[in-house]
Amino acid sequence: MIELKNITKSFDDKKVLDSFSAVFEEGGYLLKGPSGIGKTTCILLILGLIKPDGGEVSIPDNTRFAVCFQENRLLEKETALTNILAVNDNVTEEAAKSAIIELLPEDTADKKAGELSGGMKRRLAVIRAMLHDSDVVILDEPFTGLDDASREQTIAFIRKYLNGRLLIITSHDERGLDDLKIVNVD
Amino acid sequence: MKNKRYIRIAVIVLIWLAIWQILAVVINNSILLSGPVETVMALISLCSDPSFFMSVGATIGKVLLGFLTGLVLGTGLAVLSYRSGLIKDFLSPFVSVIKSIPIVSFIIIALIWAGSSNVTLIVSSVISFPIFYKNILEGLSVTDRKMLDMAKVFQMKTSKKIRYIYLPSLSSHIKSAISLAIGMAFRGGITAEVVGQPLRSIGNGLYRAKINLATSEMLAWTLVAVLAAFLIERLISFIVKKVLK
Numbered sequence: 001m002i003e004l005k006n007i008t009k010s011f012d013d014k015k016v017l018d019s020f021s022a023v024f025e026e027g028g029y030l031l032k033g034p035s036g037i038g039k040t041t042c043i044l045l046i047l048g049l050i051k052p053d054g055g056e057v058s059i060p061d062n063t064r065f066a067v068c069f070q071e072n073r074l075l076e077k078e079t080a081l082t083n084i085l086a087v088n089d090n091v092t093e094e095a096a097k098s099a100i101i102e103l104l105p106e107d108t109a110d111k112k113a114g115e116l117s118g119g120m121k122r123r124l125a126v127i128r129a130m131l132h133d134s135d136v137v138i139l140d141e142p143f144t145g146l147d148d149a150s151r152e153q154t155i156a157f158i159r160k161y162l163n164g165r166l167l168i169i170t171s172h173d174e175r176g177l178d179d180l181k182i183v184n185v186d
Numbered sequence: 187m188k189n190k191r192y193i194r195i196a197v198i199v200l201i202w203l204a205i206w207q208i209l210a211v212v213i214n215n216s217i218l219l220s221g222p223v224e225t226v227m228a229l230i231s232l233c234s235d236p237s238f239f240m241s242v243g244a245t246i247g248k249v250l251l252g253f254l255t256g257l258v259l260g261t262g263l264a265v266l267s268y269r270s271g272l273i274k275d276f277l278s279p280f281v282s283v284i285k286s287i288p289i290v291s292f293i294i295i296a297l298i299w300a301g302s303s304n305v306t307l308i309v310s311s312v313i314s315f316p317i318f319y320k321n322i323l324e325g326l327s328v329t330d331r332k333m334l335d336m337a338k339v340f341q342m343k344t345s346k347k348i349r350y351i352y353l354p355s356l357s358s359h360i361k362s363a364i365s366l367a368i369g370m371a372f373r374g375g376i377t378a379e380v381v382g383q384p385l386r387s388i389g390n391g392l393y394r395a396k397i398n399l400a401t402s403e404m405l406a407w408t409l410v411a412v413l414a415a416f417l418i419e420r421l422i423s424f425i426v427k428k429v430l431k
Contacts, residue, residue, distance in 0.1 A: 049335050065339050073336040075350050086350050087340035132340060
C-alpha cells in the first residue's frame, strides 16, 4: 500500500500541494485534475525523486516501480529496441520486438528514439514501462499526443501487460478508464 | 567535397613552407633560421642513425605513459569528486595549485625526486591530470539529471548507465580533454627532457643541436615532435571515437 499523508509541496514559493492525502492499494487509480494542479508532483513524490516540504510518503520497502514519465525520458540516440532492453534485463529481444509491434509500426524497433514522432515516443515510453518487472506501474499522462484510435490501442496494451500490478495513471481525460478509482488532485 | 578540402589544406601548407623558405633566403644565415629544405635534409641525416628512432620511440613512450597516467588519475578522481562533495572540496585547492605551478618548477621537482630518466613521464602526467579532472568532472556535472532519475527508478545496471547516459554526456568533454592534454603532454615532456637531459630522447637531441648551433637539426627534431604529437592525437581520437560510437 502506498500512502501520501498531508503532503505539502511548494516550488519557488508557489504551493502545488497543500495537505494532500491519498491511498493506493490494489488495482488501478486515476489521478485526476487540471494541468498544473500537482499530479506530476504526486508521481515524483511516490517515486522518491522529490521530497515533500511537509507530510509523509509511505511506501513498502523494496517496492519496484515502472514509469512512463511525462517527458518520455528516452535514450534519444538509441534505437527503440535498445530503449526497452536497456532497462529491462529480463526481457528478450523477441519479446521486446513483439511488444513494439503491438503499438508501433513494424520497422520502429530499429529506428532511433530521437527520430520518432511525439506520439510514437509516447507509446515507446509506455511499452518500456509495461515490460518492466515491477510491483507498481506509474503512467504520467500516457495518452498525450495520441489520436483516439492510438489511445484505445494503448489502453488495451496497458491492460494486457498489467498482470495484476498496482496501476497509477495521471490524465485529465477519463475516456476508457472508467474502471479506475479516481483520486482528485486539487 | 573532401578532395577539395584536402587540396585547400595542401595549398595552405605549401604557402607557409614558401614563406618559411623566403624568410630563410632573406635572413641568409642558417644559424638564425634554416629553411625547410635544409631542415628536411637534416631530418634525413638524422634518420640514418638508428639511435634517432630509439630517441623518438622513448620520448613517445614516456609521454604516452604519462598521458595515460594523467587520464586514469584525472578520470578516477573526477568520478570520486562527482560522487562526494567533500572529496571535490578537498581536491579543489590541489588541482588549482597543480594548474598554476609553472611547468619548469615541476621539472626541477621531478628531477630531484625521480631523476632524469623519469622526468618526461612525471611531467606529462602532471600536465594531463588537471585537464582530464576538470573536463570529466564538468561532463559528469552536466549529465541530464532527469535521465539519471529514470535510470534510478528502472534500477538500470551501472554498466548500462555508463554506456547509455554518462558516456554520451561525457563524449565531447573527453574528446576536447584528449586533444588538449596530448599536445600539452608532448610540449611539457619534451621541455622536461631539454632541462633534464635523459639519454636517448627528443629533448636531448634538441639540446645537442642547440649547443652545436645546428639550427636545421634543431628544427628537424622539432618537426618530429610536432608530427609525433599530431599523429598520436589522431590515433587516440580515432580509438576514442570508435569506443564512444
